[in-house]
Structures are given as C-alpha cells and as structure tokens.
Amino acid sequence: MARIRLSGERIRGELVRKIEELSGQNLLACNQCGKCSAGCPAAAVMDLLPNQVIRYAQFGLEEVLAANSIWVCAACQTCYARCPHGVDLPRVMEALRVIALEQQGDRLRPQELDPQKVAELPQLAVVGGFRKFTMMGG
Ligand code: SF4
Ligand code: SF4
Numbered sequence: 001m002a003r004i005r006l007s008g009e010r011i012r013g014e015l016v017r018k019i020e021e022l023s024g025q026n027l028l029a030c031n032q033c034g035k036c037s038a039g040c041p042a043a044a045v046m047d048l049l050p051n052q053v054i055r056y057a058q059f060g061l062e063e064v065l066a067a068n069s070i071w072v073c074a075a076c077q078t079c080y081a082r083c084p085h086g087v088d089l090p091r092v093m094e095a096l097r098v099i100a101l102e103q104q105g106d107r108l109r110p111q112e113l114d115p116q117k118v119a120e121l122p123q124l125a126v127v128g129g130f131r132k133f134t135m136m137g138g
Helices: 014-023 035-039 050-059 062-066 078-082 089-104 115-120 123-133
Strands: none
Touching: 014 050, 014 089, 035 050, 035 078, 050 062, 050 089, 062 089, 078 089
C-alpha cells in the first residue's frame, strides 16, 4: 500500500502560517510550561490564559481570534522574559490582533466616540487606543 507523506507545512494551516509570519515566532517552540500565564498581570481578566492562546495558535484554531485576551494583553513583556524557550508572546498577541482586525474590522470607531470625553483623555491613551484597536495602527 502506498504511504501518504505530508510535510509539516501542509499539515499546519493557513492561520498558523500567518501568525508565524506576522509575529516572527515559531509557535512549536512553546512546550506549554505555563510560566507565561503564571506571571501575567492581566491573566485574571483573560478568557484564555497566555499559554492557552499559544496552544490555540499552534493548532490554528480560529476561536483564538474571538478571545478577549488578545485585546487585554498590555504588551508588558513579562511573559517573554519568563519564557524558557524565548517565545515572544506579545508579538504573537499583536499578530492575532492584526488578523482579527483584518477579519472583523476596527474595534474603535471615531464617529461613535463622545468628543467631550475624548478631549479629557491623555493624548497617549487616544493614540495608543487607535494603534491597538484599529487598522490605522497596523
Ligand atoms: S512560558 Fe513560553 S514555553 Fe512556557 S507556556 Fe508560555 S510561551 Fe509556552
Ligand atoms: S505581554 Fe500580555 S500576555 Fe504577556 S504578561 Fe504582559 S499582559 Fe500578559
């Protein structure tokens, strides 16, 4: 009987390829040790812990694009500093945000904001918000 051989590239899906391309990370470098999640200051309000985000990404599960974790992540770099395998998780989170924005559209719409309230915000918060929640900053 002929044996079917599949290359890793063919087994792994389009989403996995795109996440790795945008983030510059090898998702399979993660062995799910959990050190990232144990040190993440935002883990308590995430629906998927950082190591789970990586797990979903490793399998190319589209559900990861609906997780609040990718928006809650503050890019504080703690997980990256703790990772024994050098996985730059904040860059993976950023890649997931870019893909989610491409698929779902901007999460922040200027026309829906109260100009009065925007005027009261620190400029850094406004610029940071648009960079993170719209394709403008992508
Ligand atoms: S610390 Fe690194 S290897 Fe461990 S689960 Fe997190 S990303 Fe994976
Ligand atoms: S960069 Fe994001 S995922 Fe990593 S520790 Fe900070 S908040 Fe958590």
